[in-house]
Amino acid sequence: MSKARFITLEGLDGAGKSTHLAFIRRYLEQAGIDTVFTREPGGTPLGEKLREILLDIDTEATLDTETLLMFASRQELVSSLIRPSLAAGRWVVSDRFTDATFAYQGGGRGVPAERIAILEQWVQQGLQPDLTILLDVPLEVSQARLSQSRLPDRFEREREDFHQRVRQMYLARAQANPGRFVVIDARGDIDAIQQQIAAALARLQEA
Numbered sequence: 001m002s003k004a005r006f007i008t009l010e011g012l013d014g015a016g017k018s019t020h021l022a023f024i025r026r027y028l029e030q031a032g033i034d035t036v037f038t039r040e041p042g043g044t045p046l047g048e049k050l051r052e053i054l055l056d057i058d059t060e061a062t063l064d065t066e067t068l069l070m071f072a073s074r075q076e077l078v079s080s081l082i083r084p085s086l087a088a089g090r091w092v093v094s095d096r097f098t099d100a101t102f103a104y105q106g107g108g109r110g111v112p113a114e115r116i117a118i119l120e121q122w123v124q125q126g127l128q129p130d131l132t133i134l135l136d137v138p139l140e141v142s143q144a145r146l147s148q149s150r151l152p153d154r155f156e157r158e159r160e161d162f163h164q165r166v167r168q169m170y171l172a173r174a175q176a177n178p179g180r181f182v183v184i185d186a187r188g189d190i191d192a193i194q195q196q197i198a199a200a201l202a203r204l205q206e207a
């Protein structure tokens with residue numbers, strides 16, 4: 001029995017996270033791995049309330065307040081779900097985690113990375129994902145997908161240059177952390193993308 005693993009899924013809105021999460025769920029289920037699925041912001045009763053506030057287009061918050069609320073949700077998730085699950089031998093898969101704060105609040109909004117890193121240390125105390133799957137698509141692709149699906153939330157309605165900076169920050173973080181990240185070109189054929197995800201999961205099982 002391999003040790004419990006912590007996996008995060010990242011990417012621009014519309015990159016395909018929900019689509020591929022369903023695949024990850026099936027894969028781990030078939031592999032007989034007991035897994036907890038969660039999301040950020042959210043994943044706990046308090047976190048889901050904070051999510052509502054953070055995604056509400058009528059919310060006005062300064063950059064630091066927005067960042068602190070992301071980490072408040074994360075603190076609750078780490079201490080009440082992620083750590084206990086991993087300690088009990090269950091794998092954890094989170095739809096977004098701290099890389100999203102570096103990308104959206106850091107890259108997108110301009111909060112200095114050093115400030116985010118202080119909160120990361122405060123909340124995570126060294127806890128990091130074992131694997132981060134970054135679904136990378138150019139903005140034209142993510143925007144075209146989103147426009148067909150739903151009403152934009154407070155982040156999705158940001159301007160194009162915001163999302164370009166988010167994407168660049170994700171790619172920069174992947175480059176800086178090659179041992180943890182797998183970057184997947186998420187433009188094309190869904191089966192081909194899922195083969196790459198399956199390969200990353202298989203490597204993690206063997207590690």
Ligand SMILES: Nc1ncnc2c1ncn2[C@@H]1O[C@H](COP(=O)(O)OP(=O)(O)O)[C@@H](O)[C@H]1O
Binds near residue numbers: 011013018020189190
């Ligand atoms: N590789 C792909 N090719 C074509 N359409 C896709 C692909 N991946 C996702 N989609 C579609 O794009 C839309 C957004 O995908 P979704 O999984 O909801 O993205 P996210 O959760 O990252 O916002 C959905 O309608 C989905 O069916």
Ligand SMILES: Cc1cn([C@H]2C[C@H](O)[C@@H](COP(=O)(O)OP(=O)(O)O)O2)c(=O)[nH]c1=O
Binds near residue numbers: 013
């Ligand atoms: C976790 C996290 C999310 N976000 C943003 C990115 C997304 O636009 C939004 C969460 O939405 P998302 O996870 O994409 O949910 P859905 O697929 O239902 O739209 O929150 C941040 O800005 N910072 C963070 O730290």
